[in-house]
Amino acid sequence: xxxxxxxxxxxxxxxxxxxxxxxxxxxxxxxxxxxxxxxxxxxxxxxxxxxxxxxxxxxxxxxxxxxxxxxxxxxxxxxxxxxxxxxxxxxxxxxxxxxxxxxxxxxxxxxxxxxxxxxxxxxxxxxxxxxxxxxxxxxxxxxxxxxxxxxxxxxxxxxxxxxxxxxxxxxxxxxxxxxxxxxxxxxxxxxxxxxxxxxxxxxxxxxxxxxxxxxxxxxxxxxxxxxxxxxxxxxxxxxxxxxxxxxxxxxxxxxxxxxxxxxxxxxxxxxxxxxxxxxxxxxxxxxxxxxxxxxxxxxxxxxxxxxxxxxxxxxxxxxxxxxxxxxxxxxxxxxxxxxxxxxxxxxxxxxxxxxxxxxxxxxxxxxxxxxxxxxxxxxxxxxxxxxxxxxxxxxxxxxxxxxxxxxxxxxxxxxxxxxxxxxxxxxxxxxxxxxxxxxxxxxxxxxxxxxxxxxxxxxxxxxxxxxxxxxxxxxxxxxxxxxxxxxxxxxxxxxxxxxxxxxxxxxxxxxxxxxxxxxxxxxxxxxxxxxxxxxxxxxxxxxxxxxxxxxxxxxxxxxxxxxxxxxxxxxxxxxxxxxxxxxxxxxxxxxxxxxxxxxxxxxxxxxxxxxxxxxxxxxxxxxxxxxx
Amino acid sequence: xxxxxxxxxxxxxxxxxxxxxxxxxxxxxxxxxxxxxxxxxxxxxxxxxxxxxxxxxxxxxxxxxxxxxxxxxxxxxxxxxxxxxxxxxxxxxxxxxxxxxx
Amino acid sequence: xxxxxxxxxxxxxxxxxxxxxxxxxxxxxxxxxxxxxxxxxxxxxxxxxxxxxxxxxxxxxxxxxxxxxxxxxxxxxxxxxxxxxxxxxxxxxxxxxxxxxxxxxxxxxxxxxxxxxxxxxxxxxxxxxxxxxxxxxxxxxxxxxxxxxxxxxxxxxxxxxxxxxxx
Numbered sequence: 065x066x067x068x069x070x071x072x073x074x075x076x077x078x079x080x081x082x083x084x085x086x087x088x089x090x091x092x093x094x095x096x097x098x099x100x101x102x103x104x105x106x107x108x109x110x111x112x113x114x115x116x117x118x119x120x121x122x123x124x125x126x127x128x129x130x131x132x133x134x135x136x137x138x139x140x141x142x143x144x145x146x147x148x149x150x151x152x153x154x155x156x157x158x159x160x161x162x163x164x165x166x167x168x169x170x171x172x173x174x175x176x177x178x179x180x181x182x183x184x185x186x187x188x189x190x191x192x193x194x195x196x197x198x199x200x201x202x203x204x205x206x207x208x209x210x211x212x213x214x215x216x217x218x219x220x221x222x223x224x225x226x227x228x229x230x231x232x233x234x235x236x237x238x239x240x241x242x243x244x245x246x247x248x249x250x251x252x253x254x255x256x257x258x259x260x261x262x263x264x265x266x267x268x269x270x271x272x273x274x275x276x277x278x279x280x281x282x283x284x285x286x287x288x289x290x291x292x293x294x295x296x297x298x299x300x301x302x303x304x305x306x307x308x309x310x311x312x313x314x315x316x317x318x319x320x321x322x323x324x325x326x327x328x329x330x331x332x333x334x335x336x337x338x339x340x341x342x343x344x345x346x347x348x349x350x351x352x353x354x355x356x357x358x359x360x361x362x363x364x365x366x367x368x369x370x371x372x373x374x375x376x377x378x379x380x381x382x383x384x385x386x387x388x389x390x391x392x393x394x395x396x397x398x399x400x401x402x403x404x405x406x407x408x409x410x411x412x413x414x415x416x417x418x419x420x421x422x423x424x425x426x427x428x429x430x431x432x433x434x435x436x437x438x439x440x441x442x443x444x445x446x447x448x449x450x451x452x453x454x455x456x457x458x459x460x461x462x463x464x465x466x467x468x469x470x471x472x473x474x475x476x477x478x479x480x481x482x483x484x485x486x487x488x489x490x491x492x493x494x495x496x497x498x499x500x501x502x503x504x505x506x507x508x509x510x511x512x513x514x515x516x517x518x519x520x521x522x523x524x525x526x527x528x529x530x531x532x533x534x535x536x537x538x539x540x541x542x543x544x545x546x547x548x549x550x551x552x553x554x555x556x557x558x559x560x561x562x563x564x565x566x567x568x569x570x571x572x573x574x575x576x577x578x579x580x581x582x583x584x585x586x587x588x589x590x591x592x593x594x595x596x597x598x599x600x601x602x603x604x605x606x607x608x609x610x611x612x613x614x615x616x617x618x619x620x621x622x623x624x625x626x627x628x629x630x631x632x633x634x635x636x637x638x639x640x641x642x643x644x645x646x647x648x649x650x651x652x653x654x655x656x657x658x659x660x661x662x663x664x665x666x667x668x669x670x671x672x673x674x675x676x677x678x679x680x681x682x683x684x685x686x687x688x689x690x691x692x
Numbered sequence: 693x694x695x696x697x698x699x700x701x702x703x704x705x706x707x708x709x710x711x712x713x714x715x716x717x718x719x720x721x722x723x724x725x726x727x728x729x730x731x732x733x734x735x736x737x738x739x740x741x742x743x744x745x746x747x748x749x750x751x752x753x754x755x756x757x758x759x760x761x762x763x764x765x766x767x768x769x770x771x772x773x774x775x776x777x778x779x780x781x782x783x784x785x786x787x788x789x790x791x792x793x794x
Numbered sequence: 795x796x797x798x799x800x801x802x803x804x805x806x807x808x809x810x811x812x813x814x815x816x817x818x819x820x821x822x823x824x825x826x827x828x829x830x831x832x833x834x835x836x837x838x839x840x841x842x843x844x845x846x847x848x849x850x851x852x853x854x855x856x857x858x859x860x861x862x863x864x865x866x867x868x869x870x871x872x873x874x875x876x877x878x879x880x881x882x883x884x885x886x887x888x889x890x891x892x893x894x895x896x897x898x899x900x901x902x903x904x905x906x907x908x909x910x911x912x913x914x915x916x917x918x919x920x921x922x923x924x925x926x927x928x929x930x931x932x933x934x935x936x937x938x939x940x941x942x943x944x945x946x947x948x949x950x951x952x953x954x955x956x957x958x959x960x961x
Contacts, residue, residue: 747917
């Protein structure tokens, strides 16, 4: 078993999807065990691959020629480099936990086996996405994960809001996806290859650059922005919480939404060479991180808070990539996946335990009723805030030191503010949900702790949330087969070994403490007294934050007035000019001319004979005249 | 003596008369007779060319003999068809048999 | 000298009887004119020294074909009570126009073309041995195919001409 077999990673879940989709309903327990089995088996395969990549030269490439037309040849294959090696365990471990958790969470739901089928398809597509060695295959996987996301957001399609959210997610990401496709085609037109490593070497040898590269990378970044819910494409992610909560954990927190980050990291040398792209990435990341931090303050739905938190953390990753901190960005992706999946699964446990209540004003004081969920949720929260020495701390630490090298102190100040916000909204979420007195006695009475099949994954993910940060240390990551560790690749151009700067650690902890202080001051024991006063003091600003700065309203306006207006004109043109005149018109013309001309056919033999003879005479006369 | 042009003009007249007959006659048997005139005009042409210009190969003569054979086959078959039409329609006017259109 | 006079006699006879075929108002007259015309063409072949073809012409055209045509005329005759159909259709003026155009073209081409070689007199006689020689050496295959064609036409004619209830 070696890297050549890595394609099995994607093939096994794809087969599981087919089996589940076709026969899932007739399998015992509707085939939920098959999902767990599938992911467990690819986890074993992953471990086998890790033993092979241990100390091996990266990237490992394995491609087969797919088709060849003239000069154009297209080969598909897999490439394993260290970015892939970071993505693979994230996807597989989180997918395994979510599969197990779902057995408890989805019990008794309709379309139970279809849920697991789509989950396997998602795992297959996501693995294909990170294994692909060329942009075309990557794009196919990119669309496949989009489809899975669409299917799972709209899983409860009896609910109108779920259908709307699924449509919104699909259409919003579609805008970015078209950009990605245009970018890929532009790059292919310029170089004639889809292969990522060839493209990067073109750039490094200066054969590709200038405006072409800038425009292509801008379009590709549009795709990344759409998938990773960056401003202004972020609107779909909070709505995507309409899907089942484990799905939110897997797709909309840990894996699919980080595909944009992965893509940018993959192509970072090309972005770096493309003029001002790095600054654009940084600015988009910063704007997103701060914007969604602010919006998270005013959300009352626990899943919405987590969604905005995810958007914000994705902004962090883009900032890290934008300043060249490829290792920092990927590392934050790595740790974030664990603790954000933990938080979402914790939220799922809360929702199930309280019988489908997810508004904070109905919750409160859950820590006593749900100790395991509460404690693991607390660990996840602390990891998200970045408390020493949990996972989030180390990744945020690398981001901060990467930005320190970055474009200027303004970026450092802004990312610090975003860090404080993270701590603030996380504290608010935890305190209002788990501490204080229950807000709704009827809810509190029925609340119960979830079963082991759900708390088990929470505990596992909590352990990861504590320890995942240690992969920054070379010795620790080498022990797990990650060659060289992440630490050597914190910066793109000056690979730098990670070392603990105690001044930066102090600074980072100070940020956490500030955020925590405000959070505790406002929401101690779940009280909302002070925050309500603050909201009433400036109701206009509070309203604006609560309504997410009117992005949805703005988009609705643009779609209703401008796009539908243009569509009306286009449809009129299509209906009356293209269809009635062009298509039907040519048909009618043929029919009418046939109707008229058929009278030339008399059916009488002498007429035909006359025509023949006249024709022959004309032909001979013409020949005579031509020959003189 | 008689030059080649005499034969050619004669066959031209005969052929044109045949064409006129084919185009203007209604009776199917008369049309067939006109066709025979045309065939004969062609045969005269062949043999005249053969006798004046191609004495060794005499391709024209051979062709004329084949024309006679084909003409015999043609007239036999055509008259059988005419008979069949007459039986079906009690008429052999060819401009009346015009059902096979649109 | 006598040959020229005879030739012109034949030529005028052929054209006259052919005109009779296409202009005659009686079907039976037309058929008789046709016999005369074909016989005239046969006579013309003798001037061209191909006596064998002249013989074939007399036998097949003058005999078989005309007899067939007369038989067909007899079998397709309507009752004497019915008014006889017009033999010439409405297309006759066009036919005349086309015929004259064709005639002018053919005559013009025949006279205007410069024929190779001496075309004022016959170079030599064509013997029947010569015809047999060429026919059975160079044209063996077409000869056989022609016999097959005749057979097929023969069978076809029988099938067509049969009464329907006899089939």
